[in-house]
Amino acid sequence: MDVLLDNLDLYGPGFLNTIELFLIAAAGSLVLGTILAMLRVSPVPIFRAAGTLYVTVVRNTPLTLVFFFFAFAFPLLKIVDASDFGGSAARYYFTFAVISLTLYTSAFVCEVVRSGINTVPVGQAEASRALGLTFGQMLGSVVLPQATRAVVPPMVSTMIALLKNTTIAAGFSVFQAGSISLNLSERGENQLVGLLWVALFFVILVIPMTLLQRSLEKRWSIAR
Amino acid sequence: MRVRTLAVALLAGGLALTACGKEGTPGGSTPAPTQQVATDVKVDGSETFKKIQSRGKVVIGVKEDQPGLGYKDPTSGKYSGFDVEIAKLIAAKLGYGDDKIEYKAIASAGREQALINGDVDYYVGTYTINDKRKQQVGFAGPYFTAGQDLLVKKADNSITGPETLKGKKVCSVTGSTPIQKVKNEGLTEASNIVELQNYSQCVQQLDQGAVDAVTTDDAILKGYAAQEPEKFKVVGKPFSKEPYGVGLAKDDKALRDKINDILEAAISGGDWEKIYAATLGKSGSPATKPVLERY
Numbered sequence: 001m002d003v004l005l006d007n008l009d010l011y012g013p014g015f016l017n018t019i020e021l022f023l024i025a026a027a028g029s030l031v032l033g034t035i036l037a038m039l040r041v042s043p044v045p046i047f048r049a050a051g052t053l054y055v056t057v058v059r060n061t062p063l064t065l066v067f068f069f070f071a072f073a074f075p076l077l078k079i080v081d082a083s084d085f086g087g088s089a090a091r092y093y094f095t096f097a098v099i100s101l102t103l104y105t106s107a108f109v110c111e112v113v114r115s116g117i118n119t120v121p122v123g124q125a126e127a128s129r130a131l132g133l134t135f136g137q138m139l140g141s142v143v144l145p146q147a148t149r150a151v152v153p154p155m156v157s158t159m160i161a162l163l164k165n166t167t168i169a170a171g172f173s174v175f176q177a178g179s180i181s182l183n184l185s186e187r188g189e190n191q192l193v194g195l196l197w198v199a200l201f202f203v204i205l206v207i208p209m210t211l212l213q214r215s216l217e218k219r220w221s222i223a224r
Numbered sequence: 225m226r227v228r229t230l231a232v233a234l235l236a237g238g239l240a241l242t243a244c245g246k247e248g249t250p251g252g253s254t255p256a257p258t259q260q261v262a263t264d265v266k267v268d269g270s271e272t273f274k275k276i277q278s279r280g281k282v283v284i285g286v287k288e289d290q291p292g293l294g295y296k297d298p299t300s301g302k303y304s305g306f307d308v309e310i311a312k313l314i315a316a317k318l319g320y321g322d323d324k325i326e327y328k329a330i331a332s333a334g335r336e337q338a339l340i341n342g343d344v345d346y347y348v349g350t351y352t353i354n355d356k357r358k359q360q361v362g363f364a365g366p367y368f369t370a371g372q373d374l375l376v377k378k379a380d381n382s383i384t385g386p387e388t389l390k391g392k393k394v395c396s397v398t399g400s401t402p403i404q405k406v407k408n409e410g411l412t413e414a415s416n417i418v419e420l421q422n423y424s425q426c427v428q429q430l431d432q433g434a435v436d437a438v439t440t441d442d443a444i445l446k447g448y449a450a451q452e453p454e455k456f457k458v459v460g461k462p463f464s465k466e467p468y469g470v471g472l473a474k475d476d477k478a479l480r481d482k483i484n485d486i487l488e489a490a491i492s493g494g495d496w497e498k499i500y501a502a503t504l505g506k507s508g509s510p511a512t513k514p515v516l517e518r519y
Contacts, residue, residue: 072425075434088415089393089435170398171421179419182399185333188356 003184003193010180015201017176021097021166026159028102033109038139040114051110059107063168066104070096071172093173097166105162112154116147149220156213160206177201256309256502257495259316270478272345273318281324284311285344285471288329289422292447292504294349296329303327305447306503307468310367310487311348313495314470317486336360339471346483347471350444353517362476363469364483366514367491371462372402373442375449377430378457383437385461386411392436393418395426402440405464423448431455441466443504450506458509467514484518491516 004011039051071093085092120143128138167178177198184194267273276282286308287294294307308327315325330338335351338344339361350370353363374394376383383392389412396403398419406412418435420426426438427448437459438445445458470487472480490496491513500511 071420072428075432089418090415093418170419173398173418173420175419179398182333183404184399186399186401186404188354191333 003189004197007180007184007187007189007194010183011197011201014175014177014180015205017174018163018166018178019205021094021101021169021174021176022163024098025101025105025166026162028098029105029109029162032102032106034113034144036106036110037113037117040110041117041139043135055107055110058103059111061104063100063104063165064171066100067097067168067172070100089173093169097169097172097174101162101165101169104165105158108158108161109155112151112158113144113147115154116149116151117143119150120146149222152213152216152220156209160209163205163209164202256312257498259313259495261316261321262319265317265319267318267478267482270476270482272342272473272476272479273482275342276318276320276345281326282315282318282320283326283328283344284315285328285330285335285338285347285349286311287331287349289424290350290444290447291451292507293443294329295447296327304503306368306443306499307348307350309499309503310470310490311346313490313499314346314348314483314486317489318482335471339473342473346479350441350466351469351471352441352466353469358474360474362472362474362480364472364480365469365487365516366467367470367487367496368443368468369512369514370441370443370466370468372405372439372464372466373445373462374459375427375430375438375445375456376436376459377433378455380436383459385459386463389437392416393434395420395429395435395438396440397422397426400440402464406439427456442509443468446504446507446509449508450504453506453508458507460509467517481518484516488516 036051036054039047040055042048042051074096085095124142124146125138128142133142166176169176170178170182180198181191181195185191286303288296288303290305290307293305294303295305296303311327312322312325315321328338328344330344330347330349332350335347335349336357339347346364348367351357351363352370353366357363374383374386374389383389386409389406392412393416394403394406394412395418396406398421403417403419407414407417418426418429420429423438423440423444426435429435430438438448442458442460442462449456449458470483472483490499496513504511
């Protein structure tokens, strides 16, 4: 208990930053992932190729490597300047942490959404085209709503993975839950106890997501 | 045709990659003095020394990523630096030559545990002596007194000490003592603090101009400055005291006293200066000899 109470200045801001990082990256990767899934099922070959290429290249590239690229290689390309971030190093690294997490996670989200689309019988798509709906209308009003229902469990898993992946940002100048144990060891605190507290808080963060999963599954369940 | 284009592209890529490698390694011009290996050494009542004797070689914990102090050449696998030379000197005076030393690279966070477990016989690697650590391990020395300092670009004259850091971007290792000090004392704004995985990454960011200063113990910074003296310099106004000691098992007083004797002889006998000149001294900054604190 002492380790926690003596170092509240680490735990408080640390977990707040983790949550902030998670929420922004989750929103970003859900949007980008869904767009990618739509590309992968689109009737236009070039769109399909673009979606496939992205997933092939990015899926499961070690996340540390993605971070590494944005922290060390990307600045050398001089596409953006540090002054674009108001000269704030903290905001600069935070932005790139969000981008790295979003790019990494959206490849998984894309495949999850696509597997959901595949559960919707082809007849549904054909019927909606026969009714005169465009591809976008068909996807948006008929296929995706049904697909979403099928992918709740794997999507929540992907999001929980994202939540825990945020700790990698500790090595790239974003202070969050992953930085806590590193700070503790230099303060001469018991690292094991410190890490147990970090683990406990992660479990507490995961519980609402599991509850959300359960309630969505219940609400959207249908008799097949 | 397509195959040839691909081959050319791969070749060009390969060339670009190899060209990125850093040239030159620390050490070289003035080699550190080689030590006479002592014979018939006795350390009565030392558990660790008994273990060394039965094993026939000595296992030393060092750092591998700090040029000038404890650095492992990635191509030759050889260790070099001030800490490594001190470790060698101690081994020689205990009766073990270079061929009977086994180095183990151990990062800061794992030091106490390695000594407690007996994974290493002793540890020489920027190990600051303090009371909290003395509850877990023993220390001989100090064999060097470092202090927190700043590494800046050679042409940068705007940073002259800790009080001139306001508005400057400062880099150090995530959660390390020096960066916690910068934060707690408000030496620069919170938005200007950059925390990376190791000092080499910070130095690289400094080289690229992404940060204005790297902060940690001056000994570590001098190592980087000695590696590329035309690029970087150490400000030279230390604002903390970090006495480096040789980490040992907590209760091995016999070996601790023996190593203290060895260090004392080296400091007064001139070996210490020679080792400094061959390693950290290349950065161009002078050193003050440490004063042993026996306990």
